[in-house]
Amino acid sequence: MGETEDERTSQAGQLFENFVQATTCKGTLQAFSILCRQLELNLSDHRDFYSSLKAAVTYWKAKGLWGKLDKRASHKEYNKGKACVDTKCLIIGGGPCGFRTAIELALLGAKVVVIEKRDTFSRNNVLHLWPYTIHDLRNLGAKKFYGKFCAGSIDHISIRQLQLMLLKIALIVGVEVHVSVEFIKLLEPPEGQGTDGPGWRAEVRPADHPISGYDFDVIIGADGRRSTLDGFKRKEFRGKLAIAITANFVNRNTTAEAKVEEISGVAFIFNQKFFLELREETGIDLENIVYYKDNTHYFVMTAKKQSLLDKGVIINDYIETERLLASDNVNQEALLSYAREAADFATNYQLPSLDYAINHYSQPDVAMFDFTCMYASENAALVREKNGRQMLVALVGDSLLEPFWPMGTGCARGFLAAFDTAWMIKGWAQGKEPLDLLSERESIYRLLPQTTAENISKNFEQYTIDPATRYPNLNSTCVRPHQVRHLYINGEQS
Ligand code: FAD
Numbered sequence: 001m002g003e004t005e006d007e008r009t010s011q012a013g014q015l016f017e018n019f020v021q022a023t024t025c026k027g028t029l030q031a032f033s034i035l036c037r038q039l040e041l042n043l044s045d046h047r048d049f050y051s052s053l054k055a056a057v058t059y060w061k062a063k064g065l066w067g068k069l070d071k072r073a074s075h076k077e078y079n080k081g082k083a084c085v086d087t088k089c090l091i092i093g094g095g096p097c098g099f100r101t102a103i104e105l106a107l108l109g110a111k112v113v114v115i116e117k118r119d120t121f122s123r124n125n126v127l128h129l130w131p132y133t134i135h136d137l138r139n140l141g142a143k144k145f146y147g148k149f150c151a152g153s154i155d156h157i158s159i160r161q162l163q164l165m166l167l168k169i170a171l172i173v174g175v176e177v178h179v180s181v182e183f184i185k186l187l188e189p190p191e192g193q194g195t196d197g198p199g200w201r202a203e204v205r206p207a208d209h210p211i212s213g214y215d216f217d218v219i220i221g222a223d224g225r226r227s228t229l230d231g232f233k234r235k236e237f238r239g240k241l242a243i244a245i246t247a248n249f250v251n252r253n254t255t256a257e258a259k260v261e262e263i264s265g266v267a268f269i270f271n272q273k274f275f276l277e278l279r280e281e282t283g284i285d286l287e288n289i290v291y292y293k294d295n296t297h298y299f300v301m302t303a304k305k306q307s308l309l310d311k312g313v314i315i316n317d318y319i320e321t322e323r324l325l326a327s328d329n330v331n332q333e334a335l336l337s338y339a340r341e342a343a344d345f346a347t348n349y350q351l352p353s354l355d356y357a358i359n360h361y362s363q364p365d366v367a368m369f370d371f372t373c374m375y376a377s378e379n380a381a382l383v384r385e386k387n388g389r390q391m392l393v394a395l396v397g398d399s400l401l402e403p404f405w406p407m408g409t410g411c412a413r414g415f416l417a418a419f420d421t422a423w424m425i426k427g428w429a430q431g432k433e434p435l436d437l438l439s440e441r442e443s444i445y446r447l448l449p450q451t452t453a454e455n456i457s458k459n460f461e462q463y464t465i466d467p468a469t470r471y472p473n474l475n476s477t478c479v480r481p482h483q484v485r486h487l488y489i490n491g492e493q494s
Helices: 005-021 025-038 046-056 060-073 096-107 131-139 159-172 255-259 272-282 305-310 332-346 409-429 434-445 481-487
Strands: 088-092 111-116 126-128 156-158 176-179 182-187 201-205 218-221 234-238 243-250 286-293 296-303 366-370 373-377 381-386 389-395 488-490
Touching: 005 025, 005 060, 025 159, 025 176, 046 060, 060 131, 060 159, 088 096, 096 111, 096 159, 096 409, 126 159, 126 286, 126 409, 131 409, 156 159, 159 176, 218 409, 243 332, 272 286, 272 332, 286 332, 296 305, 296 332, 332 366, 381 434, 381 481, 389 409, 389 434, 409 434, 434 481, 434 488, 481 488
Parallel strands: 088 111, 088 218, 111 176, 218 389, 381 488
Antiparallel strands: 126 156, 182 201, 234 373, 243 296, 243 366, 286 296, 381 389
């Protein structure tokens, strides 16, 4: 006897629910593949994937999500998912900004492939979200994937939770995601084969992965601060020596823990009395500290070198920061105590037990690193041409502009750049002149480092990929086409 309509609806609902509730990267991909197999959804049909999934999953809980995604997809900029139908995009990196970009490109109708070199999402560290990012994520259905998302006045999320929810949304809108695939380099179209031969491709590890046989028109570096894409000069902002420490402690969600107040970085940076008392009482000397209560109790602080030497965290003093912070010059036990003592003082000794959460390497989750230098790419995009084939190359997220962690600007500015990049790719698909496109992109990129939660448009409901909806004082022609000629790289002439 065949299944009834009700049984089918309920089975599809359960499979979808398993996918929505999956808590790991691998678990999500597995639940998704089972869902697609059982419901006979064709993954290679990226254009109709979302509507086929929606038609197959009709149980009540999914309807709220479909409503939200339909509303987003109805933005006129996407032209009913037909704005970029012939565009094939490769995104390097499955961090928050890679996935956020992927979702926009899929809504524009492009074929989108994300490759991520890892197969786990393990970063406990917590990202501060600006009000617009919270609004944006809510509109993509964040609460359906993570019920606790920004409840009450919470304005942060752990990096791994954010990656997980964006991965799920990306899969739903038809993005092809491959984990354990590392981008190595861009491969030019071979000589003498004209436009019928292979186009621009990517060399990846493992070398025999099927995606090495795909042609792309657009490639986006979203692989974090150490971007692997060639051709972009980096600007360095060198400040005075800055040593940051991040620490994550287990959150048991007890009433006592719930009562402890968070410390938001922006306000705290100016609280001199606190830092003097901390130094007097403990010998710990900090420039700032942030505390967010999330899946873990997360602290990020900037520590002064002398206090790290005095407390035995750094063993020998060296001028070169790399040597100073090399693992053989750091006493790990002393570092654990330093961060715990700072966290304890900062929360007025109210957190009942400061047990370290365990990181990806099965070690207590504490890290110390140098962020004396922050990097930004000089340019946001370039075009390569070889054997008559063009390739648009762009950067987003930390690859484009590195954030200052205690202020947590990474995700907020990263998402703005994701939208701006999607806007450029729409122009690319419409056949806009490359120099016009690149000069517009550079004009918009000039605004990015100056953006704050206060100076961007407050009308979040109007936000689309069109930069005019987000930047109040937009001048998209401040960089002229002749100023970006160097960003059109013709391989024939080199
Ligand atoms: P990322 O989140 O860095 O993601 C890049 C992704 O690309 C990674 O998943 C990486 O595995 C993948 N990748 C890299 N190279 C390749 C390759 N060749 N091929 C395929 N995939 C590749 N910000 C804060 O505000 N507070 C913090 O405490 C904080 N802690 C951080 C801790 C770590 C370990 C890191 C790496 C970043 C941290 N950040 C923090 C920065 C913050 O995570 C980013 O601003 C935010 O995640 C947006 O970044 P993104 O998506 O551009 O890049």
